[in-house]
Amino acid sequence: MVSGMATTKLTITIDDAQLKEIQSLIAAGQAANVSAFVKHAVAVALSDAAGWQEILNQALDKTGGPLSKKERAWADEILLPRNTRKKNAA
Numbered sequence: 001m002v003s004g005m006a007t008t009k010l011t012i013t014i015d016d017a018q019l020k021e022i023q024s025l026i027a028a029g030q031a032a033n034v035s036a037f038v039k040h041a042v043a044v045a046l047s048d049a050a051g052w053q054e055i056l057n058q059a060l061d062k063t064g065g066p067l068s069k070k071e072r073a074w075a076d077e078i079l080l081p082r083n084t085r086k087k088n089a090a
Helices: 016-027 034-063 069-079
Strands: none
Touching: 016 034
């Protein structure tokens, strides 16, 4: 971590089972503490999201540009969990 990097303290909610798993990793010396584990998990998730965005951008560049409304509706139907899908008329 860069010295002097700004940080913000916040409260999060996770499942009890997830916390127990994190605590087990800490006890095994695989993580320093809960905060360090969460910081690492966020960094990995952000990197993963950026990587997928880059792959999507490259694919769109090769196939004709941004998705149409119909294509986006199809992709949402396939990729999004059922409880988060928007009801779009294509």
